[in-house]
Amino acid sequence: MKRNQAIIDAPIEESGECRVNHGPLDMRIARDGKWFYHGTPIPRKEMVCLFASTLTRRPDGSYWLVTPSEEGCIEVEDVPFLAVELFVCGSGRETVFSFRTNVDEIVTLDRAHSLRIVCKKDGAPPYLTVREGLEARLTRSVYYEIVALGLEETIDGERLYGVWSKGIFFPLGKLDSVI
DSSP, X not given: OHHHHHHHHSEEEETTEEEEEXXXXXXXXXXXXXXXXXXXXXXXXXXXXXXXXXXXXXXXXXXXXXXXXXXXXXXXXXXXXXXXXXXXXXXXXXXXXXXXXXXXXXXXXXSSSOEEOOOOTTOOOOEEEEETTEEEEEOHHHHHXXXXXXXXXXXXXXXEEEEEETTEEEEEEEOOOOO
C-alpha cells in the first residue's frame, strides 16, 4: 500500500511545473452546492470559495483542485456551482444578464458564458458556463426569473422562446406552431 501511495504522491511535471498528485481526495460537491470533506460539510464559505477558485475540469470530465504545488481529484454530483442570483440591465436585445454563483463569482451571459439546456422529465433548469469546463445550474427561482423575462423570437424560421444578453439570443425552448 505504501508503494501505491508513493506513486500517487510522486511529483508530476506538466508544462514545466512540478506538483504533487494526491489522486482522489475525500472531497465532494453535492447536487445542492454544499462542499464536503471526509463526509462533513465545510462550514466556512471563505474556505469553499478558496477551494472553488482552484477547481478545474479535465477533458475526461473529472474535477480537480489544482494549486501550483499540489493537485487532487474530487467528486462532483452534478455541477460544481449554482447560479443563485440574477442581475438584469437594459431591455430587449440590449439586455445584459449576469448571475452570482454560490461561491460569489459574477458571470455575464455572453458567447463565452452560454446557457446549456438539458431536456429532462423533471424539467431541470439550464446550466451556465462559469469558466472553461465548469458550469453552474440555475436555481429554480433564478430559472423562473429568467423565464419571466423571456421573449419570443423567430430565428432561421423557428419560433423560439429565450433571452437576449450582450446582443446574443439564448433559446430556452421551442414554441409550438400556431394552428
